[in-house]
Amino acid sequence: MIAIDGPTASGKGTVASRVAGQLGWHLLDSGALYRLTALACLEQGIAADDVGRAAAAAQALDVRFGDGTVAMSGRDVSADIRREDVGSLASQVATLAPVRAALLERQRAFRAAPGLVADGRDMGTVVFPDADLKIFLVASAEARAQRRYKQLIEKGFSANLLTLLRDLEARDARDTQRALAPLAAAHDALVLDSSHLTIDETVAQVMAWWHERWHQRAASRGA
The missing domain is CATH 3.40.50.300 (P-loop containing nucleotide triphosphate hydrolases)
Structure with missing residues (x-):
């Protein structure tokens, strides 16, 4: 199983969906x-x-x-x-x-x-601590605000970029500072900064890490 965590608008939902589709696995949008x-x-x-x-x-x-x-x-x-x-x-x-x-x-x-790709904020730390591969997907607040703005406009919603940026920063503060299951990378998670990556490039990196992990496990079982 693959757990993908990260802050609001980091793209984890889209990435998780595409990875699940490529693997033919179940998807959890927590x-x-x-x-x-x-x-x-x-x-x-x-x-x-x-x-x-x-x-x-x-x-x-x-x-x-x-x-x-x-x-x-x-x-x-x-x-x-x-x-x-x-x-x-x-x-x-x-x-x-x-x-x-x-x-x-x-x-x-x-x-x-046959498997699950789960995305959220505590998938790798609390919900599925034994996940085979843990990804912590990050992006700058500015990049995330731009992405959210574009998504909302494309869907016909009104949006203000500065308001979105401030809201994202407030959510980041709440998510990282809460006492219960705060947003944080699991100790064994691989951190992926997607600020300057396309969705396709981000998905490709996750898939590359998964195939590398799968081959490592297969090799260890055969040893």
Whole structure:
């Protein structure tokens, strides 16, 4: 299995999806689960500091992942969970221990043959500490803000580059400084800076590392 962690808008979701596609493996977008929880909270009027109700919302999620789509309670919410207000609240509810506990086993249940590529912020440190390959994907805040701006504009959403940059920096601070499962590279993770790489180049590097790791393991088994 491959775990890919990194900050908001580092491209880990797209990279994980393409790597999973090339390998023919299952895919876990763990961030989507937190965004779904945030969306449920927004729709139910649950405040970010209402720990009990937020955890209950996470526990009760009726989620279905399809071919590039995400459904909640039978409704396609693929676009809704990518809204900036949802992403901002997701970063806040992700600091709540009961919410993380509610989603932990749900994430681990995605691990199945022939393999899994999981992306998030604590895949290699907490959820799948025994992953065969751990990647920590980073990019400068400026590069990530530019990417997010382009994505939003292409999807027809209004966006302000400076506002996005400030929001990313605030999320980075929350994610790295939270007491529970902070965003950090696992001690055995390979760090990949994609600031000046295309998605294709980033995917190629991850695949190269995976094939190298696979051959190393095969050689050790045959020794």
